[in-house]
Amino acid sequence: METIRGKTSHNMDLNGLHARLANYNRITLDLGTGDGKFAFCHAESFPGCFVIGVDSCRENLRELSRATLPNLLYVIASAQALPHELHGLVSHVTINFPWGSLLQSLLDGDPRLMCGLESVLGSGVRLEVRLNGGALAEQGWTLEDGAEQIRENLIYADWKVAKPARMDSHALRNFPSTWARRLAFGRDPRAVELSGNL
Ligand SMILES: C[S@@+](CC[C@H](N)C(=O)[O-])C[C@H]1O[C@@H](n2cnc3c(N)ncnc32)[C@H](O)[C@@H]1O
Structure with missing residues (x-):
């Protein structure tokens, strides 16, 4: 799979990945990681957990992917075609705040995303999806209806998902991702959080 550090891509095979993961049994996958800030903060806050930030767009990752935390890796991949190297690993x-084809796949219950996710999971998995009103409006959904549609699709894919919980601007301001802060200070600071497990 293609990993990225600054401007440099590196192909990491299964052996290389397993060597990096050797001392970790908790692995977080941050899908649609953007500039990677949430993945970075999570890896810094939880040194016992290995964090893999995945995004299809490499440009935004150039800066933070230079970080040399031992428990952090950034991967360039599409959410609809997750690398087979990740199979069975993720807990x-x-x-966080998906847009574009990632959000569309959640809304459609796209099997490429849902089955791909299922294939990378280990046991005892926890899921958190945070959605914002502006991104859903661009796809023709209200925040409430879009969140409910995604919840239903996740439940159909066997996740146990609680009712959406509101994130107010205070929660967005304190959430460690670039997009959360943009939303908190923007025109439409409405967001919800879906959390569940398998
Ligand atoms: C609004 S940004 C949020 C970034 C980050 N999670 C945050 O909270 O700051 C949405 C991200 O989803 C990524 N994305 C959209 N479709 C994707 C796909 N099909 N596969 C992987 N990433 C995707 C975009 O490249 C973008 O970085």
Whole structure:
């Protein structure tokens, strides 16, 4: 799979990945990681957990992917075609403020995303999806209806997912991702959080 550090890509095979993961049994996958800030903060806050930030767009990752935390890796991949090297490894999935095809796949219950996610999971997995009103409006959904549609699709894919919980601007300001802060200070600071487990 393609990993990135600054401007440099590196192909990491299964042996290389397993060597990096050798001392970790908790692995977080941050899907649609953007500039990677949430993945970085999570890795810094939880040194016993290995964090893999995945995004299809490499440009935004150039700066933070230079970080040399032992428990952090950034991967360039599409959410609809997750690398087979990740199979069976992940214990925690976060999807923060998705837009574009990632959000569309959640809304459609796209099997490429849902089955791909299932294939990378280990046991006892936790899922967190945070959604914002503006991104859903661009796809023709209200925040409430879009969140409910995604919840239903996740439940159909066997996740146990609680009712959406509101994130107010205070929660957004304190959430460690670049997009959360942008939303908190922007025109439409409405967001919700879906959390669940398998
Ligand atoms: C609004 S940004 C949020 C970034 C970050 N999670 C945050 O909270 O700051 C949405 C991200 O989803 C990524 N994305 C959209 N479709 C994707 C896909 N199909 N596969 C992987 N990443 C995708 C975009 O490249 C973008 O970085």
